[in-house]
Amino acid sequence: MSGNTSHWQSRTVLVTGAGGFIGSTLVDILVRRGASVRAFVRYNSRDDHAHIEDLDRDIRAEVDVYSGDLQNPEAVAGAVAGRDVVLHLGALIPIPYSYRHPREYVFANIDGTINVLEACRQRDVSRVVQVSSSEVYGTAQTVPIDESHPLNPQSPYAATKVGADQLALTYQRSFGTPVVLARPFNTFGPRQSQRAVIPTIITQALTRDRVELGALSPTRDFTFVEDTASAIAACGVASEVEGETFNFGTGEEHAVGDVATRILELLGAKLPVVATDERRRPPASEVARLVADASKARARLGWMPATDFETGLERTIEWVSRSLERFRPAIYTI
Numbered sequence: 001m002s003g004n005t006s007h008w009q010s011r012t013v014l015v016t017g018a019g020g021f022i023g024s025t026l027v028d029i030l031v032r033r034g035a036s037v038r039a040f041v042r043y044n045s046r047d048d049h050a051h052i053e054d055l056d057r058d059i060r061a062e063v064d065v066y067s068g069d070l071q072n073p074e075a076v077a078g079a080v081a082g083r084d085v086v087l088h089l090g091a092l093i094p095i096p097y098s099y100r101h102p103r104e105y106v107f108a109n110i111d112g113t114i115n116v117l118e119a120c121r122q123r124d125v126s127r128v129v130q131v132s133s134s135e136v137y138g139t140a141q142t143v144p145i146d147e148s149h150p151l152n153p154q155s156p157y158a159a160t161k162v163g164a165d166q167l168a169l170t171y172q173r174s175f176g177t178p179v180v181l182a183r184p185f186n187t188f189g190p191r192q193s194q195r196a197v198i199p200t201i202i203t204q205a206l207t208r209d210r211v212e213l214g215a216l217s218p219t220r221d222f223t224f225v226e227d228t229a230s231a232i233a234a235c236g237v238a239s240e241v242e243g244e245t246f247n248f249g250t251g252e253e254h255a256v257g258d259v260a261t262r263i264l265e266l267l268g269a270k271l272p273v274v275a276t277d278e279r280r281r282p283p284a285s286e287v288a289r290l291v292a293d294a295s296k297a298r299a300r301l302g303w304m305p306a307t308d309f310e311t312g313l314e315r316t317i318e319w320v321s322r323s324l325e326r327f328r329p330a331i332y333t334i
């Protein structure tokens with residue numbers, strides 16, 4: 001894993017999407033590294049700060065929670081004020097929901113990103129990290145996928161990520177905004193929601209008599225959440241990387257069906273794994289293969305994943321097992 005621990009001491013940082021799966025893990029890591037962290041969470045009338053609430057009490061006490069909506073420029077400008085580094089993770093991310101309401105993705109992911117970029121341009125931050133996704137590449141045309149792979153988004157979600165990424169890079173070229181693009185491949189670990197494949201497999205395996213998934217053959221490169229969060233942190237402080245894009249993944253490829261089999265083995269459960277039409281993506285939208293070439297991140301940022309797949313699965317199983325009340329395995333969560 002990349003170093004950079006000392007770089008965060010007393011740095012003022014804004015994390016958007018901080019109540020989310022990766023964002024909350026990143027907040028945890030940055031507070032532990034000594035940063036002064038403002039956490040942008042989506043407002044709700046319950047004053048519920050999502051996964052920020054799950055952090056250890058002493059960590060939570062250090063976090064300046066800022067509620068708002070990324071689609072509101074004034075809210076974003078207020079959040080960026082006084083911040084040195086901005087790590088922009090806030091986004092609508094479930095792919096199946098993006099088929100249902102694509103425009104919401106334009107609002108959250110594109111409008112939201114331009115609000116962040118504008119605020120950073122006005123406020124003279126030292127770094128803004130736009131968090132992208134491997135989904136922008138679509139099915140691998142060459143493997144492993146490096147940063148020069150063509151962009152071929154196959155879902156409305158991925159299209160808005162391409163749009164947001166290109167805006168960010170354009171701000172760097174046009175205005176000198178110090179943008180870095182972090183492009184994680186699939187991420188998994190504690191606090192991930194049931195819409196993602198690994199928590200879906202685990203919850204079904206723990207509570208049902210069969211595991212029902214979409215297609216079993218697509219392959220993905222799964223990185224443990226702490227490694228993805230460390231990757232984003234590394235992009236926040238590395239020198240001479242403005243305007244650069246970095247892929248983050250392990251380089252290991254796992255078919256969805258094989259992941260289910262491995263999880264069932266780890267749980268000691270003998271259940272059938274079946275593909276159902278309900279969970280399948282439209283055929284031309286299905287991304288068949290994603291596997292990362294992260295050698296640029298290794299060379300320029302010193303980033304390497306620290307948690308192997310098996311250990312990550314065990315830690316995720318442990319978390320899901322004691323958090324089952326948060327999941328609804330009987331229904332298909334999009």
Ligand SMILES: NC(=O)c1ccc[n+]([C@@H]2O[C@H](COP(=O)([O-])OP(=O)(O)OC[C@H]3O[C@@H](n4cnc5c(N)ncnc54)[C@H](O)[C@@H]3O)[C@@H](O)[C@H]2O)c1
Pocket residue numbers: 016017018019020021022023040041042043050068069070071088089090091092093108112131132133134183184185186187188
């Ligand atoms: N999970 C993965 O496998 C993965 C892989 C690659 C890239 N990413 C990227 O990492 C980032 C974080 O993903 P995650 O898995 O933690 O997702 P998540 O859904 O857990 O977190 C996203 C957060 O953004 C917030 N958000 C969405 N719209 C908002 C709005 N309009 N205003 C304020 N907040 C808003 C949500 O409330 C949520 O807390 C995203 O940008 C995603 O595209 C995720």
